[in-house]
Amino acid sequence: MPAAHTIPAGGLRQHGKTLIAVSGRRMAGGAPGPAVMGFLSIEQLASHVSLPAGEFIEAQAQAGASAGGARFRHAMNRLRRFLTRRRQTTAIPDVVQRAASLLPFVGAMHALEHAARLQRNERILIHPSDDGVDLAATQVALTLGAEVFATYADEGKRDALRVLGANHVLPMAGFVDAVLALTHGKGVQVVLNTLDGEPAQKSLLLLTPFGRFVDFNKTFDQWHVLSTHHNIGLHTLDTRTLLDQEPATFQAFLDRAASGLERGIFQPLEPPIFRIEEVDKALEAAHDRNIAIEIGAAETLPALPAKQRESLIRSDGSYLVTGGFGGFGLTLAFWLADRGAKSLVLVGRRGAATPEAEYALDGLKAKGVSVWAAAADVGKEEDVVNLIREIQAKHPPLIGVFHAAGVLDDAMLTDLTLDRLRAVMQPKAMGAWYLHQHTRESPLHCFVLFSSISALIGKPGQGNYVAANAFLDQLAHARRAEGLPGLGLNWGVLAEVGMAARQELDDLLESYGLGSFTRDEAMRMLELAMRGDHAQLGLMNVDWRTWLNVNRAPAVALRYQHLSDDAMPEHGAAIQALKKELQDMDEGVRVGHLVTLLAGLTARIMRLPEENLDPATLLGNLGLDSLMGTELRGNVEAHTGVVLSILDLQGGNMEQLAEKILEGMGYPG
Numbered sequence: 143m144p145a146a147h148t149i150p151a152g153g154l155r156q157h158g159k160t161l162i163a164v165s166g167r168r169m170a171g172g173a174p175g176p177a178v179m180g181f182l183s184i185e186q187l188a189s190h191v192s193l194p195a196g197e198f199i200e201a202q203a204q205a206g207a208s209a210g211g212a213r214f215r216h217a218m219n220r221l222r223r224f225l226t227r228r229r230q231t232t233a234i235p236d237v238v239q240r241a242a243s244l245l246p247f248v249g250a251m252h253a254l255e256h257a258a259r260l261q262r263n264e265r266i267l268i269h270p271s272d273d274g275v276d277l278a279a280t281q282v283a284l285t286l287g288a289e290v291f292a293t294y295a296d297e298g299k300r301d302a303l304r305v306l307g308a309n310h311v312l313p314m315a316g317f318v319d320a321v322l323a324l325t326h327g328k329g330v331q332v333v334l335n336t337l338d339g340e341p342a343q344k345s346l347l348l349l350t351p352f353g354r355f356v357d358f359n360k361t362f363d364q365w366h367v368l369s370t371h372h373n374i375g376l377h378t379l380d381t382r383t384l385l386d387q388e389p390a391t392f393q394a395f396l397d398r399a400a401s402g403l404e405r406g407i408f409q410p411l412e413p414p415i416f417r418i419e420e421v422d423k424a425l426e427a428a429h430d431r432n433i434a435i436e437i438g439a440a441e442t443l444p445a446l447p448a449k450q451r452e453s454l455i456r457s458d459g460s461y462l463v464t465g466g467f468g469g470f471g472l473t474l475a476f477w478l479a480d481r482g483a484k485s486l487v488l489v490g491r492r493g494a495a496t497p498e499a500e501y502a503l504d505g506l507k508a509k510g511v512s513v514w515a516a517a518a519d520v521g522k523e524e525d526v527v528n529l530i531r532e533i534q535a536k537h538p539p540l541i542g543v544f545h546a547a548g549v550l551d552d553a554m555l556t557d558l559t560l561d562r563l564r565a566v567m568q569p570k571a572m573g574a575w576y577l578h579q580h581t582r583e584s585p586l587h588c589f590v591l592f593s594s595i596s597a598l599i600g601k602p603g604q605g606n607y608v609a610a611n612a613f614l615d616q617l618a619h620a621r622r623a624e625g626l627p628g629l630g631l632n633w634g635v636l637a638e639v640g641m642a643a644r645q646e647l648d649d650l651l652e653s654y655g656l657g658s659f660t661r662d663e664a665m666r667m668l669e670l671a672m673r674g675d676h677a678q679l680g681l682m683n684v685d686w687r688t689w690l691n692v693n694r695a696p697a698v699a700l701r702y703q704h705l706s707d708d709a710m711p712e713h714g715a716a717i718q719a720l721k722k723e724l725q726d727m728d729e730g731v732r733v734g735h736l737v738t739l740l741a742g743l744t745a746r747i748m749r750l751p752e753e754n755l756d757p758a759t760l761l762g763n764l765g766l767d768s769l770m771g772t773e774l775r776g777n778v779e780a781h782t783g784v785v786l787s788i789l790d791l792q793g794g795n796m797e798q799l800a801e802k803i804l805e806g807m808g809y810p811g
């Protein structure tokens with residue numbers, strides 16, 4: 143696990159959609175260490191906070207300093223250069239103040255680039271906000287080549303917008319008519335909204351078909367938008383969620399904001415600053431806006447009256463982990479113990495049947511955790527009833543459920559018998575349902591369902607598994623709709639332990655773009671997910687470009703359109719390169735070249751040494767089944783652009799297939 147460091151808060155904090163920049167000192171062995179800064183949510187606002195290593199930046203970023211992501215450090219170095227050039231002190235509060243002032247730019251880039259995908263020459267209407275996002279958005283929009291229509295409610299804002307170069311600076315009163323007049327009745331393609339009520343609705347009416355309405359206010363009635371304005375995209379945003387869910391994007395924006403400031407492309411913004419004594423008033427006044435709260439030296443900090451950081455995992459009840467002796471289950475058990483859980487119920491059909499499970503139980507007990515290693519089949523309702531009854535009778539109250547029981551039984555649809563469907567659905571889907579039904583009376587604060595990326599992107603041969611996981615996803619939504627806790631996690635590939643690692647699938651999956659993550663990374667993601675407020679999240683490490691190249695069918699689906707646009711050029715380029723290679727070689731060696739390519743792909747999929755593959759033997763006779771055939775077909779298409787049928791693949795040898803591919807690529811046989 144990453145080491146946690148305590149940071150006595152000091153300097154300046156910025157609260158924007160619950161995002162705070164905070165500075166302090168890293169505690170090393172009880173003594174204050176180097177100055178650091180990081181970003182927190184409002185729930186974490188407290189006199190002392192702990193951040194895992196990697197979630198903060200050393201303010202005096204030295205070469206080789208271990209803390210913080212490289213991008214964060216990069217952003218801070220840029221910021222420091224910017225401050226030095228302006229002959230400003232690099233004292234920590236200033237660095238943090240500047241860092242805090244980057245947040246509106248992160249919000250603006252998130253809104254305009256990520257959500258609205260604002261294009262050159264498009265028109266954007268930007269409404270005023272107290273936190274500077276409007277001023278940052280004006281600057282970002284102008285750098286993108288858009289035409290900015292910015293409204294203001296006071297003269298200070300008007301002047302600032304003019305200085306920044308907004309194309310049209312309009313008073314709030316009468317802005318609709320003004321925009322219509324200036325655009326000859328056409329309106330705008332994008333609205334950055336911070337308003338509610340009538341002005342927000344009127345702004346919506348200014349959108350052209352296919353317009354994008356980006357809402358920082360979150361009070362707007364989404365259904366109204368959808369019902370009255372088809373073809374209009376609605377995006378509700380907050381920067382905290384971006385940091386939690388897409389830290390790499392957050393960091394990239396932060397880096398670009400710092401770079402923009404350094405190079406003078408962006409003008410710096412100063413968020414409104416409140417004194418620490420005014421923190422309650424400030425938060426109340428701020429609602430969801432960005433504000434800055436100035437805090438004195440760490441030693442003089444008053445106890446904060448605002449919400450204290452709630453600990454995520456509690457010690458006053460029991461946590462049930464189904465699949466508790468599996469790869470994810472044991473990782474989770476240790477994570478729960480490290481987070482303060484005192485009573486765990488780990489469940490598997492066989493109980494703690496392996497030496498590894500017994501060893502883990504000892505380790506958990508050594509941490510002072512009481513563990514019940516239960517043998518029960520969660521796919522059987524009576525087992526679940528007995529399990530819950532026994533927890534109620536003999537253990538602290540059940541306060542959390544993690545459903546990670548599951549098995550795989552992959553088969554192509556034609557081989558998917560009812561028994562094979564049931565084998566996978568029963569523990570996962572029905573198990574979840576029984577847990578849902580029989581824990582209604584328990585005071586749960588979390589109900590986490592371990593689903594899979596397969597339910598989001600599909601996988602040939604996993605019809606049963608996809609269906610079971612899709613059920614989990616929907617159950618999480620349904621529970622939330624009932625006011626019950628529910629979180630469905632579509633996990634990508636866990637390395638080191640668990641069902642994927644056991645099958646040694648990591649390399650193969652990686653070659654399809656499905657990278658893995660470590661146990662530590664998984665638990666970091668779990669923590670972020672549980673701290674957020676989502677019904678369902680995909681936690682994965684996917685190289686979409688590679689995945690789309692191997693999975694040509696989804697590449698054309700609307701769902702992946704924004705990814706496939708990026709992926710296509712490389713796909714085309716790889717095939718073009720192969721064509722060129724073929725063109726440049728003698729006719730007689732082309733088939734051999736393709737046989738080598740095929741052998742490489744086939745060996746990887748069948749997990750056989752390449753030299754064992756005889757080019758004259760039918761692939762079916764080499765053991766290529768229909769599941770492998772589907773994978774090989776995708777790979778062949780990605781590399782050559784030629785689509786072969788599964789029958790072709792199973793019924794042909796590599797030499798014949800190479801000839802077919804050659805023909806498909808336009809070389810007559």
Ligand SMILES: NC(=O)c1ccc[n+]([C@@H]2O[C@H](COP(=O)([O-])OP(=O)(O)OC[C@H]3O[C@@H](n4cnc5c(N)ncnc54)[C@H](OP(=O)(O)O)[C@@H]3O)[C@@H](O)[C@H]2O)c1
Nearest residue numbers: 465468469470490491492519520547548569633636640641
């Ligand atoms: N590992 C990954 O990369 C990955 C990726 C996406 C999603 N997931 C999901 O995460 C969950 C955990 O995966 P994992 O990698 O930890 O798998 P794992 O190592 O195979 O563990 C699964 C555990 O579930 C238990 N189990 C199976 N059927 C059960 C039943 N009917 N009742 C009670 N326990 C049962 C098994 O123990 P017994 O045999 O003793 O019953 C096994 O220890 C699964 O639901 C999986 O679909 C995993």
